Amino acid sequence: MIFLKRFGSFFEKGFIGPIGDDLPSLIPIIVALVLFFTIFSITINSYNSKNESINRNISMMNVSRILKEDSMILGAEQFLDRCDRLVIDAPRNNIMVAIYSVEKMFNDSDLDSLGFDIIEEFKEIERLEDLSYSNVLSEDTDSGEKFFFCNYRRLGGRNLTNMRSNYYMRFYPVAVQRELVFEDISYLVTVPSIMVMVIWE
Amino acid sequence: MNNKGQAALVDSIMFLTIVSIICTMLFYFAINYGVNVESQISSFYSKDFAQDILKVITYINVSRSGDPILFETLEEERFEPDYLLALIKEDYADTFGDSPSLKDSTKRAIATTVTSVVAPFEHAIDYAFYMINESSTERGHLFLFLATRECVDDEVPCPEVERNYYYCIPYNSNILEDEVFPNLNKVDSSTGKVVLFSEEGRGSSPTSLHFLIGFSGWISEDVPVLYRDNVLGEGSAFNCREFDDDFYLIEE
Numbered sequence: 039m040i041f042l043k044r045f046g047s048f049f050e051k052g053f054i055g056p057i058g059d060d061l062p063s064l065i066p067i068i069v070a071l072v073l074f075f076t077i078f079s080i081t082i083n084s085y086n087s088k089n090e091s092i093n094r095n096i097s098m099m100n101v102s103r104i105l106k107e108d109s110m111i112l113g114a115e116q117f118l119d120r121c122d123r124l125v126i127d128a129p130r131n132n133i134m135v136a137i138y139s140v141e142k143m144f145n146d147s148d149l150d151s152l153g154f155d156i157i158e159e160f161k162e163i164e165r166l167e168d169l170s171y172s173n174v175l176s177e178d179t180d181s182g183e184k185f186f187f188c189n190y191r192r193l194g195g196r197n198l199t200n201m202r203s204n205y206y207m208r209f210y211p212v213a214v215q216r217e218l219v220f221e222d223i224s225y226l227v228t229v230p231s232i233m234v235m236v237i238w239e
Numbered sequence: 240m241n242n243k244g245q246a247a248l249v250d251s252i253m254f255l256t257i258v259s260i261i262c263t264m265l266f267y268f269a270i271n272y273g274v275n276v277e278s279q280i281s282s283f284y285s286k287d288f289a290q291d292i293l294k295v296i297t298y299i300n301v302s303r304s305g306d307p308i309l310f311e312t313l314e315e316e317r318f319e320p321d322y323l324l325a326l327i328k329e330d331y332a333d334t335f336g337d338s339p340s341l342k343d344s345t346k347r348a349i350a351t352t353v354t355s356v357v358a359p360f361e362h363a364i365d366y367a368f369y370m371i372n373e374s375s376t377e378r379g380h381l382f383l384f385l386a387t388r389e390c391v392d393d394e395v396p397c398p399e400v401e402r403n404y405y406y407c408i409p410y411n412s413n414i415l416e417d418e419v420f421p422n423l424n425k426v427d428s429s430t431g432k433v434v435l436f437s438e439e440g441r442g443s444s445p446t447s448l449h450f451l452i453g454f455s456g457w458i459s460e461d462v463p464v465l466y467r468d469n470v471l472g473e474g475s476a477f478n479c480r481e482f483d484d485d486f487y488l489i490e491e
Contacts, residue, residue, distance in 0.1 A: 060244060060247055062244065062247075062248050063244070063247035063248040063250065063251040064251070065251070066248075066251040066252050066254065066255040067251045067254060067255070069255060070251075070254055070255040070258035070259070071258075073258060073259065073262055074258045074261065074262055077262040077265050077266055077269075078262075078265060080266070080269060081265045081266070081268060081269040084269040084270075084272065085269065085272055088272055088273035088277070089273070091273070091277065092273055092276055092277060092280065095277070095280045095281075095284075096280070099280070099283070099284070099287075106291070108294060109290075109291045109294040109295055109298070110294070110298050140355060140356070140358050140359060208284075209359060209360075210288075210291060211288070211291045211292050211295045211356055211357075211359070211360075212291070212295065213294070213295045213298035213299050225320060227300045227320050228298050228299045228300050229299060229300070230295055230299050230355050230356040230358070232359045
């Protein structure tokens with residue numbers, strides 16, 4: 039009798055078992071958990087990527103403010119001083135900046151195609167020069183194509199050539215004072231130029 | 240299913256409902272987070288760009304003949320670098336009465352200076368560079384330099400677009416705000432103040448007048464009010480003359 043009573047539930051209609059009876063209620067719980075963790079991970083990823091984008095934009099703004107100041111560059115020495123200040127500010131990203139003559143670089147090209155050429159040129163500079171942490175290499179060229187160049191690498195930063203993420207490029211109009219020798223007379227003339235900044239993680 | 244099973248099912252459905260509400264809120268947060276900050280940063284960059292353009296226009300040298308200073312093609316007898324504002328101030332001070340005007344070489348200098356500064360962005364934006372007398376209520380423009388694009392054909396889509404440059408003296412000081420800007424999505428402007436001197440007549444004391452110098456740029460759009468037929472000539476509100484490819488004004 040006790041045996042029959044104990045196992046009597048087995049003879050009730052519709053009875054599957056202790057777990058079997060709870061199975062239908064498990065399905066919405068599992069769906070809810072999957073949904074929650076999926077949406078949560080999407081939110082976290084979106085939050086992180088937007089924060090990265092905002093920090094990068096702020097970094098570019100700060101660096102551009104330091105390097106161009108009032109959009110006037112009086113010479114290589116002044117640009118060198120400004121470039122050196124990047125080390126003090128220690129931006130979170132790797133940065134390369136070059137100033138190009140409008141006359142030489144933009145006669146026939148538009149910014150899109152020129153952007154690729156500039157990246158290739160920066161990669162070539164990386165290949166030829168020993169660029170390391172906080173190396174603020176600057177050069178003044180007389181070719182008229184590129185006046186000044188400034189490089190900043192954060193500690194442990196990767197090169198442009200083997201970066202893991204995308205690079206971002208911005209263009210800023212600046213005025214640069216240059217020496218022009220004409221009929222053996224030296225003139226200081228201010229010419230329109232473009233400051234190109236490339237930034238990456 | 241017994242009563243306990245039914246209760247557990249209802250509990251789990253309620254749990255699913257609550258989690259769905261939370262997920263909706265999380266998703267809404269993910270979509271909207273940082274949107275305002277990013278748009279403000281983007282707006283700051285484009286405002287900064289307009290300010291930089293205006294500064295560079297006033298900083299750079301231009302030849303007094305109006306030729307751009309190109310290192311490879313300097314003409315020996317015409318090289319005399321100066322600043323654009325200096326040329327404008329001189330011309331303004333040299334003219335008397337109510338209708339100050341600039342010399343043709345100065346008008347050319349304006350065109351070559353502004354186009355050389357904007358050259359890297361030429362393919363993307365249209366723009367206006369102007370000086371307005373702040374104390375004049377009606378015809379306050381000293382000049383308005385316009386760079387616009389216009390479709391050469393009526394076909395859709397436009398097969399070819401031509402670039403036009405105009406030198407204008409509009410009749411309305413607010414013509415850009417009234418006629419042009421309402422047709423555009425986004426305009427980035429920058430202004431500054433300049434003092435010019437003028438004389439009522441020979442021998443009289445010079446009067447200082449405050450001028451607004453400004454640059455406005457926008458992504459190229461089809462704006463009918465800026466079509467050549469609507470801006471050229473004294474009969475139009477803009478009262479423009481067109482520049483040729485070498486930035487000499489075309490005779491009317």
